[in-house]
Amino acid sequence: METFDWDALDGQERTQAEDDELAQGEAQLRALLLRARPKWSSRELEAALRKLQMVSVASVAQLAEVLLLPKVAVSVSPKLELDELEEEVLNVKLQEAGVVQPRGFGFAAARAGHQGRGCNGRPRGDRHGGDRDGDGRCRRRLSRSLEAIDFVVVFERVALRASMALDGEVVGVLTRGRVLRGVPQQDAGRPWVKVKLQEVNGGPVAVREWQVVAPGAGLELADTKPKRVKELSLGSVLHGHMEQHWLKTRQGKAKRHDSSGREFFRCLPERFGWILVNGEHLGLGALLQPLSVDDGFLRRLPDRGLGLFATQEYEEGDCVLEERPFFRRHGVAQLKGHQKFFTKSFRAKFEQIKAPFTMPGDEAQSHVYASPAMLRSAVSFCSASLMTQQMILELHHPPLSSSHPLVSVALAVAKLCRSAVPCCHEVSEEVLQRAILAIEMNIFVGECCFLTFCRMNHSCFPNVVYISEKRQFRALRKIQKGEELLHSYLGRELLLPTELRRRLLWRSKAFECDCTRCTAEEDPMRRVACRSCAHAKEHYEVIFHPGVWLRSEPSLQGKQLAFLNEGQRLKATGERSGSWIHVKVERQVGWVLTNGRSLSPPLQKMLCLPLDAESWRVVADPYDGLPLPEWPGWRLWHEAALLFLPVDDVQTPVAEDETQEEAFSREILEQLPADLDLPCAAFTQDSPCCRFLGDRWSCPSCGEEVADLTSERLLGRLAERTFFTPKMTPALGSVSAKAGTSALKMVKRLFVRQAFELSASCSQRLGPRHWSVQWARLFLVDLAISRLNYGVGRFPALGILLLDALQELWSWLTTLDLSHDPSCFLLTRTLEAQHLLGNDPDPLVQQKLRTLQTWSESCRKQVDILPLRPLIIDGSISFQ
Numbered sequence: 068m069e070t071f072d073w074d075a076l077d078g079q080e081r082t083q084a085e086d087d088e089l090a091q092g093e094a095q096l097r098a099l100l101l102r103a104r105p106k107w108s109s110r111e112l113e114a115a116l117r118k119l120q121m122v123s124v125a126s127v128a129q130l131a132e133v134l135l136l137p138k139v140a141v142s143v144s145p146k147l148e149l150d151e152l153e154e155e156v157l158n159v160k161l162q163e164a165g166v167v168q169p170r171g172f173g174f175a176a177a178r179a180g181h182q183g184r185g186c187n188g189r190p191r192g193d194r195h196g197g198d199r200d201g202d203g204r205c206r207r208r209l210s211r212s213l214e215a216i217d218f219v220v221v222f223e224r225v226a227l228r229a230s231m232a233l234d235g236e237v238v239g240v241l242t243r244g245r246v247l248r249g250v251p252q253q254d255a256g257r258p259w260v261k262v263k264l265q266e267v268n269g270g271p272v273a274v275r276e277w278q279v280v281a282p283g284a285g286l287e288l289a290d291t292k293p294k295r296v297k298e299l300s301l302g303s304v305l306h307g308h309m310e311q312h313w314l315k316t317r318q319g320k321a322k323r324h325d326s327s328g329r330e331f332f333r334c335l336p337e338r339f340g341w342i343l344v345n346g347e348h349l350g351l352g353a354l355l356q357p358l359s360v361d362d363g364f365l366r367r368l369p370d371r372g373l374g375l376f377a378t379q380e381y382e383e384g385d386c387v388l389e390e391r392p393f394f395r396r397h398g399v400a401q402l403k404g405h406q407k408f409f410t411k412s413f414r415a416k417f418e419q420i421k422a423p424f425t426m427p428g429d430e431a432q433s434h435v436y437a438s439p440a441m442l443r444s445a446v447s448f449c450s451a452s453l454m455t456q457q458m459i460l461e462l463h464h465p466p467l468s469s470s471h472p473l474v475s476v477a478l479a480v481a482k483l484c485r486s487a488v489p490c491c492h493e494v495s496e497e498v499l500q501r502a503i504l505a506i507e508m509n510i511f512v513g514e515c516c517f518l519t520f521c522r523m524n525h526s527c528f529p530n531v532v533y534i535s536e537k538r539q540f541r542a543l544r545k546i547q548k549g550e551e552l553l554h555s556y557l558g559r560e561l562l563l564p565t566e567l568r569r570r571l572l573w574r575s576k577a578f579e580c581d582c583t584r585c586t587a588e589e590d591p592m593r594r595v596a597c598r599s600c601a602h603a604k605e606h607y608e609v610i611f612h613p614g615v616w617l618r619s620e621p622s623l624q625g626k627q628l629a630f631l632n633e634g635q636r637l638k639a640t641g642e643r644s645g646s647w648i649h650v651k652v653e654r655q656v657g658w659v660l661t662n663g664r665s666l667s668p669p670l671q672k673m674l675c676l677p678l679d680a681e682s683w684r685v686v687a688d689p690y691d692g693l694p695l696p697e698w699p700g701w702r703l704w705h706e707a708a709l710l711f712l713p714v715d716d717v718q719t720p721v722a723e724d725e726t727q728e729e730a731f732s733r734e735i736l737e738q739l740p741a742d743l744d745l746p747c748a749a750f751t752q753d754s755p756c757c758r759f760l761g762d763r764w765s766c767p768s769c770g771e772e773v774a775d776l777t778s779e780r781l782l783g784r785l786a787e788r789t790f791f792t793p794k795m796t797p798a799l800g801s802v803s804a805k806a807g808t809s810a811l812k813m814v815k816r817l818f819v820r821q822a823f824e825l826s827a828s829c830s831q832r833l834g835p836r837h838w839s840v841q842w843a844r845l846f847l848v849d850l851a852i853s854r855l856n857y858g859v860g861r862f863p864a865l866g867i868l869l870l871d872a873l874q875e876l877w878s879w880l881t882t883l884d885l886s887h888d889p890s891c892f893l894l895t896r897t898l899e900a901q902h903l904l905g906n907d908p909d910p911l912v913q914q915k916l917r918t919l920q921t922w923s924e925s926c927r928k929q930v931d932i933l934p935l936r937p938l939i940i941d942g943s944i945s946f947q
C-alpha cells in the first residue's frame with residue numbers, strides 16, 4: 068500500500084550531493100528522451116523536460132518510482148523488455164505533462180480504464196473489448212493503470228485524504244459535480260483515486276504552498292514601509308506566490324523572502340491525496356464516477372468537451388436538474404466598495420480595451436470591448452476563497468493561446484485590475500485572465516456559476532430551460548433517457564436568423580454553434596415573399612383615360628391586339644418586362660404598359676395600377692404625388708405611425724435633431740430602389756414564401772431562385788439595431804412602472820418615426836413573414852401596450868392593431884423550428900392585452916381576445932424570455 072509520508076515534507080535544505088543527484092537524474096532523463104524521440108529538436112527536448120518536471124519527474128528513477136508499476140508489470144510478463152516499459156511509462160508521463168496528445172484519452176480510454184475495476188460495485192465485464200493475449204494484455208493493463216482519467220463527484224461531499232485509508236487525515240473536501248483527474252488505485256479491494264492536491268484544492272496555479280525553512284521570517288504589511296506584524300515559526304505552511312524578494316500571501320500582506328541573501332521559504336513539492344471511489348461498504352453508494360461511462364450523466368464529447376445527459380425519461384414540464392450556485396458575481400452595488408480605485412485614468416484605460424472581431428469565414432470586422440461585467444468578475448474572483456477560485460478555473464474557457472478577441476480583452480482587463488485594484492494584486496495575470504474568461508463563459512442569469520449546470524451545452528433548439536427563480540432546469544419537451552440535455556445560452560436572440568445567432572455566440576461565448584437549428588438546411592427566419600408567384604396573382608385596373616393598348620410584345624412596336632378602356636380589370640400572368648406586364652383579358656393575352664414615363668414625350672402618369680387584393684381598390688399612384696400611397700406592405704405601418712405620432716412628425720422628411728446614426732439609417736432607406744417593392748398579392752394569406760437555403764432563396768411553388776442578399780442584409784442590420792435594441796433613455800419624472808414592466812424608459816419621437824419607416828421598407832421588400840417584419844411587430848405591440856397603459860385618452864383602433872399584431876406573431880412563432888412555445892415570448896404581452904382590453908365594448912376586440920386566450924391557455928408558460936419593454940414615446944404622457 069502506498070501511503071504518503073507527510074513528515075517527509077518537512078523542509079530540509081538541499082545538499083550539494085542532492086543537487087548533483089538531481090542533475091544526474093536529469094541527464095538520464097534527457098538521454099532516455101533522446102532515445103525515445105530521436106527526431107525532436109533540442110528546443111522540443113528542453114520543453115518536454117521542463118514539462119516533465121512540472122509533473123514531478125526529474126529522473127528516470129522517479130519516473131519508475133512515481134508509477135511503481137513497471138515492477139508489477141515485469142513480474143506479470145517477464146517477456147517485457149525494460150526499455151519498452153520505460154518508453155510506455157515515459158509516454159504516459161509525457162501525456163500527463165501535456166507534451167503529446169493522450170493516446171486514446173477521453174471516452175474510450177477512460178472507459179477502458181474503468182473496466183474491470185469494480186467501481187460502484189458494478190462489474191463491467193469485457194464488453195468494451197481490449198487486447199487480451201500475451202504481451203498485449205500486459206501492455207494494455209499497464210497503460211490503463213498509469214493513465215489518469217476524469218471522474219465526477221456524484222456524492223454530496225467527498226473527503227480528500229492524505230493516505231489511502233478511511234482514517235487518513237482529511238486534506239480537502241470536494242462537492243458534487245466537481246470534475247477531477249486522477250489515477251485509479253486499489254487498496255484492500257477498495258477502489259481509490261489518487262489526485263494531485265494542487266489540482267483539486269491547492270488554489271489557482273500561481274498560488275502554491277510554501278514552508279518556513281529558516282528562522283527570522285515574519286509577516287510584514289505590504290504597500291507601506293515594511294512593518295513586521297507577526298513572527299513566523301519554522302515549519303509553518305503558507306499559501307502565496309513569489310514576487311521579487313517577497314512571498315506574497317492573501318490580505319495584502321507580504322512575507323520577507325531573502326532580504327539578507329538567506330532563503331526563508333521553500334515551495335512544497337506537489338502532494339497527492341486520495342479519494343474513495345465507492346462508499347457502498349459504508350452504506351453510501353457511489354462517491355465518484357468515471358466521466359465517460361456509457362450511461363453516465365456527465366460525459367466527454369469529441370468536439371464540445373463535457374456535456375450532461377438524461378439518465379431517465381422526462382415529460383414536458385418535469386424538473387430535470389436543481390442546483391445551488393457555488394459562486395456569485397458581485398453586482399454593481401458591491402463593486403462600489405472598490406470605487407475609489409476606479410479613478411478617471413483607470414476608466415480611460417478601461418474604455419480603450421478592445422480587440423478586432425471577425426467571424427470565421429467572414430470579412431466584416433468590428434471590435435469586442437471590455438465590459439464592466441469583466442471588472443466585476445475580476446474583483447469577485449479575487450475576493451473568493453481559494454477553493455472557489457479553483458472551481459472557477461476548472462470551468463470551461465477558451466485556451467489562452469486562442470486568437471479569439473475575448474482572450475486578449477480579458478488579459479488587458481486582468482493587467483489593469485492587477486495594477487489598480489488591491490484585492491487583485493496577489494493573483495497572477497494569467498490566472499486572472501483565465502478566471503475572467505471562465506466566468507464570462509459560464510455565468511447564468513442571476514450572476515451565478517454552478518458546478519453541474521455549467522457543464523451543459525447549448526442548442527438553439529434546446530430540450531430544457533433554466534428557471535432562474537428556482538435554479539432549476541425543466542423539460543421543454545419529452546426527453547428520452549440518454550439524450551443530451553441542452554439549454555439555450557441565448558434568450559430573445561433565439562428569434563434572430565441563424566447567421567446572427569451564430570455571430571452572437573461566437574462573439575460572446577467563443578464557439579461556432581453546431582446545433583440542429585444552426586446546421587439545418589433552411590433558415591425559416593429568413594422566409595421572404597415570392598415575387599414571381601405574387602406577380603402571377605396580381606390584378607390591375609386601367610386608370611388612364613381613355614384607355615391603353617394590349618400589345619403582342621412588350622414594346623410600343625408590338626402589334627395592337629385590343630384596346631382596353633379606362634376602368635377595365637386585368638389579370639397578370641406573372642411575366643414582366645420593365646414597365647410592361649403580361650396580362651390576360653377575357654380570352655386574350657398580351658402586354659400592357661403600366662407606366663407612362665417611358666413614352667416619348669414622357670407621360671408623368673401611371674397607366675394601369677395594381678388592385679389591393681383585400682379591398683380590390685386601386686393602389687394609389689405614387690408618381691402623381693398623392694400623399695398617402697396605399698401599398699399593402701406600407702399601409703399598416705403608416706396607419707400605426709398616425710396612431711402614435713402627430714401627423715407633422717409622420718410627414719416631416721428630416722428632423723433637425725437627427726443624430727449621425729439616424730441620418731445614416733434614413734439615407735440607406737432612401738437609397739433602396741423603389742422597383743423592388745413587392746406586388747400587392749404578396750400580402751395575401753396564401754401567397755407562397757421563398758425558403759432561405761444557405762446562400763439563396765428558392766420558391767417551393769414556382770421554383771424561382773433568388774441570390775441577392777444585399778438589401779436583405781442591409782435591412783436586417785438596421786432592423787437588429789432598431790427593433791432588437793430600441794434606443795431608450797430613462798424616463799424623467801416619477802411614474803411607477805406597472806406589473807410586468809421594468810423601469811420606465813422613453814423613446815424619441817424621431818426614433819419611432821424612423822422605426823415605422825424601416826418597418827414599411829422591410830415589409831414592402833421582404834414580405835410579411837421575414838424576421839425583421841416580425842421584430843417590427845413586436846416593437847409595435849410594445850408601443851401599443853405602453854400607449855394603452857400610460858397614454859392620455861382612448862384610441863379605439865389601437866386595440867385591434869395590438870391584437871392583430873399579437874395573433875400574427877403567435878402564428879409566426881408556431882411555424883418556426885423552436886422548442887419554446889409562443890407563450891415564452893408573448894405571455895406577458897398577451898396577459899397585458901387581456902387586462903387592458905378586457906372591458907372594451909367592441910365585439911371584434913372581444914372575439915380576437917378570446918382567440919388569444921385559447922392559444923395561451925394551451926401553452927405551458929414556463930418562462931418569459933422576452934419581457935415587455937415599456938416603450939413610452941417622448942412627450943406622449945404627462946408627468947404630474
Ligand SMILES: C[S@@+](CC[C@H](N)C(=O)[O-])C[C@H]1O[C@@H](n2cnc3c(N)ncnc32)[C@H](O)[C@@H]1O
Nearest residue numbers: 371372373463521522523524525578580581582
Ligand atoms: C458552458 S460550457 C459547456 C460545458 C463545456 N462543454 C465543458 O466542457 O465544460 C460552453 C462551451 O461548450 C462548448 N459548446 C457548448 N455548446 C456548443 C454547441 N452548440 N456547439 C459547439 N460547441 C458548444 C463550447 O466550447 C462552449 O464554449
